[in-house]
Amino acid sequence: METEKKDHLINHEYQTLHEVVKALNQPGDIKSILESALRAITQFEEIKVQRKAGIFLADEAGKVLNLFAVIGDLSEEFMEKEKVVPYGSCLCGRAAESGELLMSESCFTDPRHERTFTDMTAHGHYIVPMKLHDRLVGIMFLYTNTEPSWYKHSQEVLLSIGGLMAHAVQSRQESRELEDYKNRLVEMVHAQTKSLVTANRDLEQKIEEKTRLSQRLEASARKLRDLGNHIQSIREEEKTRIAREVHDELGQALTGLKMDLAFLESDCAKDAEALKKIAQMKQATDATMRSVQRISAELRPVMLDTFGLWEAVSSQLEEFQKRSGLKTELKGSLDGMESDPELETILFRIFQETLTNVLRHADASRVSVCFSLENESVIMKVSDNGKGLDLKKTEDAQSLGILGMRERALMRNGSVEFENERGALVTVRIPLNARRRVDES
Ligand SMILES: Nc1ncnc2c1ncn2[C@@H]1O[C@H](COP(=O)(O)OP(=O)(O)OP(=O)(O)O)[C@@H](O)[C@H]1O
Ligand SMILES: [Mg+2]
Incomplete structure (x- = not known):
């Protein structure tokens, strides 16, 4: 080729390359980008290209080419028949298999041009593989006049364009995959956030329900306790009234009886039989008087109202020692505790129940009660030296x-604890300032 002609060709090659790169770098969908790249190549008249070309994308796994983009006047028959072309079939299928650029002089003389169409006019072809790192991405087919240019440099330019196109397709596919992946991730995050929000709402509702329920439970427990306290104080008042009546009414009647007997005694001074009977009756009256005193003391120890807790416990222990034979002991002090009849009654009743339990269950020979004031609380410890209790x-x-012991303690926000030491140890702890708090609530 003469130098001037050659320079012109090379110039045009660069210009074509420039146009192709420009087309491939434009924004938009990959199909229209490839179509404008094809249009740029078909301007390259020096290599006898016609304004008719197309691109197949390779399905390497299925070993087929799928028609993707075309420009120029291609018949409906062509579009239908060429939708899918197997590797190895016709010129494009062969180029796909070999990965090499193919050129065909004429569709009528080239035996490799196997696929023909109605009213097909004479033409030649450049079949250009679109490869990226040896991987086939697609095939570009260009129509030419018969006997296209065999100029080697132009063939290399076409191969480079194939590479550029492969790169464009690949990067679009990758960015589409990335976009899809990102969208899927966003969807997943959305779905998870949604289900988390729902779960959170469910949880909040459940917590609300539980809180409401426990508030209702607490309220009814408080009502029950208030009711228990009320019943307890009514019982205590009733016992006090009965104790007073038993003590006063029966006591007076018995004293009257004793006086009558003394009178009778002096009247029947000579009747030995009658005197013996009277003496027996006096004894019976004394015994009855003692029973009345005991019963009224048990109902409501006078000592508790008159002298307070310490004295009442002390006298009850003495009485207990006499009756049971168990050795008793009272230790500690209640000095500094203000008079508080309700609190004293609570402690006294708990003390009575522990004493009964020692007698009934402990097999003990000694029982000890110890009072103390600690951290604004009154503490009563009742211990025995018996067999201990089943916790x-x-x-x-x-x-x-x-x-009953626990309930009484709870009336004033107190507690009762059980332990085994040398025998059973019962510790009652009641706050001294709790009354105000209980009344307020
Ligand atoms: N000091 C103790 N030593 C050994 N066991 C004890 C002692 N105090 C209580 N217990 C055990 O604890 C149990 C429960 O005592 P609790 O006072 O509640 O019932 P109870 O005395 O059996 O009957 P009650 O209802 O008449 O009081 C007793 O049955 C007994 O087995
Ligand atoms: Mg008991």
């Missing part, structure tokens, strides 16, 4: 004695 029983709903 499971102290939590048992059947243990009514112990339940």
Whole structure:
């Protein structure tokens, strides 16, 4: 080729390359980008290209080419028949298999041009593989006049354009995959956030329900306790009234009886039989008087109202020692505790129940009571030297004695604890300032 002609060709090659790169770098969908790149190549008249070309994308796994983009006047028959072309078939299929650029002089003389169409006019072809790192991305087919240019440099330019196109397709595919992946991730995050929000709302509702329920439970427990306290004080008042009546009415009647007997005694001074009878009756009256005193003291110890808790416990212990033979002991002090009849009654009743329990269950020979004031609380410890208690029983709903002790302590926000030391140890702890708090609530 003469130098001037050659320079012109090379110039045009660069210009074509420039146009192709410009087309491939434009924004938009990959199909229209490839179509404008094809249009740029078909301007390259020096290599005898016609304004008719197309691109197949390679399905390497399925070993087929799928028609993707075309420009120029291609018949409906062509579009239908060339939708899918297997590797190895016709010129494009061959180029796909070999990965090499193919050129065909004429569709009528080239035996490799196997696929033909109605009213097909004479033409040649450049079949250019679109490869990226040896991987086939697609095939570009260009129509030419018969006997296209065999100029080697132009073939290399076409191969480079194939590479550029492969790169464009690949990067679009990758960015589309990335976009899809990103969208899927965003969807997943959305879905998860949604389900988290729902779960959170459910949880909040459940917590609300639970809180409401526990508030209702607390309220009814408080009502029950208030009711228990009320019943307890009514019982205490009733016992006091009965104790007073038993003591006063029966006591006076018996004293009257004793006086009558003394009178009778002096009247029947000579009747030995009658005197013996009277003496027996006086003894019976004394015994009855003692019973009346004991019963009224048990109902409501006079000592508690008159002298307070310490004295009442002390006298009850003495009485207990006499009756049971167990050795008793009172230790500590209640000095500094203000008079508080309700609190004293609570402690005294708990003390009475522990004493009864020692007698009934402990097999003990000694019982000791110790009072102290610590951290704004009054503490009463009752211990024995018996066999100790079964701690499971102290939590048992059947243990009514112990339940009653706990309830009484709770009336003033107090507690009762059970332990085994040398025998059983019962510790009652009641806050001294709790009354105001209980009244306020
Ligand atoms: N000091 C103690 N030593 C050994 N066991 C004890 C002692 N105090 C209580 N217990 C055990 O604890 C149990 C529960 O006592 P609780 O006072 O509740 O019931 P109870 O005395 O059996 O019957 P009650 O209802 O008449 O009081 C008793 O049955 C007994 O087994
Ligand atoms: Mg008991």
